[in-house]
Amino acid sequence: MTVDTLPAGSTTAESPEALVARLAADGRAAQRVLARIGEAQKAEALRAAAAALRADEPAILAANAKDIAAGEAKGLSGAMLDRLRLDAERLEGIADAVEQVAALPDPVGSVIEETSRPNGLRLSRVRIPIGLIGIIYESRPNVTADAAALCLRSGNAALLRGGSEAVHSNHAIRAAFAKGLESAGIPAAAIQLVPTQDRAVVGAMLTAAGQIDMIVPRGGKSLVARVQADARVPVLAHLDGINHTYIHAAADRDVARAIAVNAKMRRTGICGAMETLLLDAQFPASGEVVAALLDAGCELRGDARARAIDSRILPADDTDWDTEYLDAIASVAVVDGLDAALDHIAAHSSGHTDAIVTADEAVAERFLTEVDSAIVMVNASSQFADGGEFGLGAEIGIATGRLHARGPVALEGLTTYKWQVRGTGQARP
Amino acid sequence: MTVDTLPAGSTTAESPEALVARLAADGRAAQRVLARIGEAQKAEALRAAAAALRADEPAILAANAKDIAAGEAKGLSGAMLDRLRLDAERLEGIADAVEQVAALPDPVGSVIEETSRPNGLRLSRVRIPIGLIGIIYESRPNVTADAAALCLRSGNAALLRGGSEAVHSNHAIRAAFAKGLESAGIPAAAIQLVPTQDRAVVGAMLTAAGQIDMIVPRGGKSLVARVQADARVPVLAHLDGINHTYIHAAADRDVARAIAVNAKMRRTGICGAMETLLLDAQFPASGEVVAALLDAGCELRGDARARAIDSRILPADDTDWDTEYLDAIASVAVVDGLDAALDHIAAHSSGHTDAIVTADEAVAERFLTEVDSAIVMVNASSQFADGGEFGLGAEIGIATGRLHARGPVALEGLTTYKWQVRGTGQARP
Numbered sequence: 001m002t003v004d005t006l007p008a009g010s011t012t013a014e015s016p017e018a019l020v021a022r023l024a025a026d027g028r029a030a031q032r033v034l035a036r037i038g039e040a041q042k043a044e045a046l047r048a049a050a051a052a053l054r055a056d057e058p059a060i061l062a063a064n065a066k067d068i069a070a071g072e073a074k075g076l077s078g079a080m081l082d083r084l085r086l087d088a089e090r091l092e093g094i095a096d097a098v099e100q101v102a103a104l105p106d107p108v109g110s111v112i113e114e115t116s117r118p119n120g121l122r123l124s125r126v127r128i129p130i131g132l133i134g135i136i137y138e139s140r141p142n143v144t145a146d147a148a149a150l151c152l153r154s155g156n157a158a159l160l161r162g163g164s165e166a167v168h169s170n171h172a173i174r175a176a177f178a179k180g181l182e183s184a185g186i187p188a189a190a191i192q193l194v195p196t197q198d199r200a201v202v203g204a205m206l207t208a209a210g211q212i213d214m215i216v217p218r219g220g221k222s223l224v225a226r227v228q229a230d231a232r233v234p235v236l237a238h239l240d241g242i243n244h245t246y247i248h249a250a251a252d253r254d255v256a257r258a259i260a261v262n263a264k265m266r267r268t269g270i271c272g273a274m275e276t277l278l279l280d281a282q283f284p285a286s287g288e289v290v291a292a293l294l295d296a297g298c299e300l301r302g303d304a305r306a307r308a309i310d311s312r313i314l315p316a317d318d319t320d321w322d323t324e325y326l327d328a329i330a331s332v333a334v335v336d337g338l339d340a341a342l343d344h345i346a347a348h349s350s351g352h353t354d355a356i357v358t359a360d361e362a363v364a365e366r367f368l369t370e371v372d373s374a375i376v377m378v379n380a381s382s383q384f385a386d387g388g389e390f391g392l393g394a395e396i397g398i399a400t401g402r403l404h405a406r407g408p409v410a411l412e413g414l415t416t417y418k419w420q421v422r423g424t425g426q427a428r429p
Numbered sequence: 430m431t432v433d434t435l436p437a438g439s440t441t442a443e444s445p446e447a448l449v450a451r452l453a454a455d456g457r458a459a460q461r462v463l464a465r466i467g468e469a470q471k472a473e474a475l476r477a478a479a480a481a482l483r484a485d486e487p488a489i490l491a492a493n494a495k496d497i498a499a500g501e502a503k504g505l506s507g508a509m510l511d512r513l514r515l516d517a518e519r520l521e522g523i524a525d526a527v528e529q530v531a532a533l534p535d536p537v538g539s540v541i542e543e544t545s546r547p548n549g550l551r552l553s554r555v556r557i558p559i560g561l562i563g564i565i566y567e568s569r570p571n572v573t574a575d576a577a578a579l580c581l582r583s584g585n586a587a588l589l590r591g592g593s594e595a596v597h598s599n600h601a602i603r604a605a606f607a608k609g610l611e612s613a614g615i616p617a618a619a620i621q622l623v624p625t626q627d628r629a630v631v632g633a634m635l636t637a638a639g640q641i642d643m644i645v646p647r648g649g650k651s652l653v654a655r656v657q658a659d660a661r662v663p664v665l666a667h668l669d670g671i672n673h674t675y676i677h678a679a680a681d682r683d684v685a686r687a688i689a690v691n692a693k694m695r696r697t698g699i700c701g702a703m704e705t706l707l708l709d710a711q712f713p714a715s716g717e718v719v720a721a722l723l724d725a726g727c728e729l730r731g732d733a734r735a736r737a738i739d740s741r742i743l744p745a746d747d748t749d750w751d752t753e754y755l756d757a758i759a760s761v762a763v764v765d766g767l768d769a770a771l772d773h774i775a776a777h778s779s780g781h782t783d784a785i786v787t788a789d790e791a792v793a794e795r796f797l798t799e800v801d802s803a804i805v806m807v808n809a810s811s812q813f814a815d816g817g818e819f820g821l822g823a824e825i826g827i828a829t830g831r832l833h834a835r836g837p838v839a840l841e842g843l844t845t846y847k848w849q850v851r852g853t854g855q856a857r858p
Contacts, residue, residue: 032775032799032801035798035799035801036795036798036799115819115820117818117819117820121809121813121818123819123820128801130831130832131801131831213831213832214831214832234663234830234831234832252854254854255854258854258856259854259856261856262856262857263856266856266857346461364851366465368849368851369464369465370461370464370465372461372464372557372560372847373847374847374848375847375848375850376847376848376849376850377849377850377851377852378849378850378851378852379851379852379853379854379855380550380850380851380852380854380855381855381856381857383856383857384550384850384852384855384857389546389550389857390546390552390848391544391546391552401663402559402560402642402643402663402845403559403642403643403663403832403833403845404832404833404845406845406846406847406848407847407848408848416831416832416835417835418801418802418803418804418805418835418836419803419804419805419819419835419836419837420797420805420806420807421804421805421806421807421809421813422793422797422806422807422808422809423806423807423808423809423813424808425681425683425684425687425688425808425809426808426809426810426813427687427688427690427691427692427695427810427812428691428695428810428812428813428818
């Protein structure tokens with residue numbers, strides 16, 4: 001019995017741990033094949049998967065219709081149904097994204113550094129895939145294709161565990177990947193979908209250290225929080241994007257206004273959105289910046305000094321400084337100079353993206369050095385915190401952990417390295 | 430009350446978790462200072478610490494004498510007492526090692542990559558310290574100085590938790606570091622020693638996610654196993670060094686013999702020592718290699734085909750292929766070609782260091798590509814698996830995890846990076 005023949009949601013006699021162990025062993029065996037093939041073969045598999053996504057359009061849309069019908073019966077919100085829904089145009093977008101990943105440069109095999117030792121040993125640090133990546137996500141079926149494509153391009157096997165709402169869509173998309181893999185001579189187990197929606201399987205994945213090499217959660221804060229709390233496998237993620245924009249005394253007033261509005265209001269629900277505006281007490285145009293945000297429809301919650309700038313600012317309470325609104329709301333505080341801004345950011349930033357607006361280069365360099373976040377910006381909107389905007393191609397996510405990859409994580413973040421040592425018979429004295 | 434005034438082993442009303450939280454907060458505050466000072470100031474602190482180690486020789490040796498006396502009273506083995514013992518020469522070696530670390534290039538601030546985007550944003554990935562490193566180690570007092578020096582050079586704060594046998598020595602060495610730090614204007618909390626030997630504090634350190642950024646265990650396998658099993662903080666370590674040397678059919682017989690003997694017998698107790706010898710069935714000089722090992726005093730445990738080579742080879746059982754002997758013992762198996770060797774290594778290697786001896790370059794390149802260990806070697810002794818031999822300077826340890834740093838980990842492995850984005854007022858369209 002292969003995983004694909006299991007009806008979604010079915011149970012077997014296997015424990016969740018045994019199921020994960022079996023899937024992981026199959027995935028790891030397939031990954032050993034991926035690790036030794038060339039980049040052309042991986043790209044070919046991705047192009048074939050994209051073709052299969054297009055060819056399977058009727059089956060994928062029929063599967064998606066089942067998910068939509070079940071979602072409607074369950075009373076899912078309109079926003080959730082919209083995230084779940086596929087149509088011909090969205091499926092073409094998914095297939096196109098897979099082809100774009102196929103066209104990205106393969107990081108595997110690139111040499112990070114090379115040295116020779118006095119004894120003649122030649123050392124190279126060479127990029128290799130991480131191994132088996134577990135992806136735990138919610139109801140967007142496009143994540144199935146995006147994550148599979150990024151893992152495959154970087155030579156990793158993927159074990160996908162999507163939300164129950166999208167189960168039929170996910171199986172149909174995964175089936176198209178299986179066709180692509182097989183047409184390129186790669187075991188289909190390189191991209192597996194967990195065949196049951198049993199929630200205990202998520203727990204088993206999170207604790208499968210030594211079997212799964214890294215977990216990437218894709219979804220809302222409660223999902224990420226659960227993964228971070230329970231995982232024994234390394235996790236690549238960010239929990240919050242509590243991002244600050246500090247308007248320094250020497251900021252250009254037009255730049256300050258434009259960046260503050262863009263950082264909050266371009267898209268209020270993304271992780272790179274500004275959540276707290278810090279206004280320097282010496283900045284002469286705070287009123288303009290605040291008015292621009294309010295006039296753009298942003299609710300502001302401020303400390304007493306901020307509220308003195310504009311009476312439309314509501315009072316902030318202590319929780320506001322640690323809140324990711326993901327909405328047309330921002331907190332605003334007045335600070336006395338760079339050091340006070342740095343202290344506020346050190347106390348409240350989630351380490352995602354923090355920005356300063358200033359025309360003073362020395363101040364900008366101190367901010368870049370001393371703010372300890374994955375991304376620090378000068379005179380730019382925090383909404384640029386995105387793999388595509390960074391020129392990395394598609395991203396698997398944005399990470400705020402201290403180790404491995406940070407900020408927007410794309411293909412390179414899905415690799416690690418090994419040391420290759422080439423000798424001519426050297427024994428150590 | 431500062432931690433230094435607490436007598437070793439004393440308890441306070443604080444819970445282990447509260448103690449770790451307090452020490453971590455102090456360490457993190459000190460690390461914010463370290464993150465913004467230049468490399469000259471960190472080097473100055475290390476040179477001053479080395480000078481203080483020399484100046485404090487009477488106090489340090491007196492403290493060590495207390496540890497030795499307590500150890501003798503407790504009946505510690507001669508080997509353990511030797512690891513614990515300091516004398517003028519060993520202390521000079523410790524001070525000298527601190528000066529050598531001061532002379533290593535500071536990785537912090539180096540630019541990993543720089544790009545410009547079409548919209549004019551300039552992006553840099555810049556090395557930064559990881560933050561607060563927890564070091565959990567056994568009875569060697571030199572680890573106190575080595576780990577402190579490496580953390581400080583790379584801009585990290587250190588929270589040291591040494592073995593109870595060395596408690597007086599460790600406090601005396603740490604006091605010399607405090608003098609060095611203070612003379613360079615750096616808060617002494619940058620290098621802290623846990624002020625109690627309560628074992629529950631180790632558990633509190635291991636679970637202090639968000640407070641301690643990385644844990645490095647230094648010691649025997651049981652310590653590392655416990656740390657890996659219990660830690661919620663990322664761990665940099667290796668558990669085993671089950672290292673293979675595969676003598677390919679096309680190996681030079683003299684090179685094969687020299688490397689096999691050196692890989693096992695140069696020092697049998699180090700993690701880079703060979704534990705399993707794989708002899709290709711087509712290699713014509715297996716008898717010579719086996720005899721050289723046996724004649725050098727190595728016990729060999731082999732499969733049936735290996736035992737047919739030399740009657741002195743004892744029978745191996747199933748556990749031998751997964752055993753790190755750390756002694757003058759090796760397992761030996763005969764394999765049929767490269768693929769069988771790769772399969773054996775994939776099944777039994779601990780991912781530390783695996784080597785091939787061959788004159789066939791195509792075979793060597795396949796081995797380098799397909800063996801999935803932190804270090805893979807061709808025609809060299811696995812005993813070269815060492816930061817010094819790799820030209821990295823002193824190492825904090827050797828890591829076999831998949832993420833972050835792998836193989837010998839020196840200063841660069843104690844850093845991470847952030848993205849710096851320099852704009853001129855860009856808002857995202």
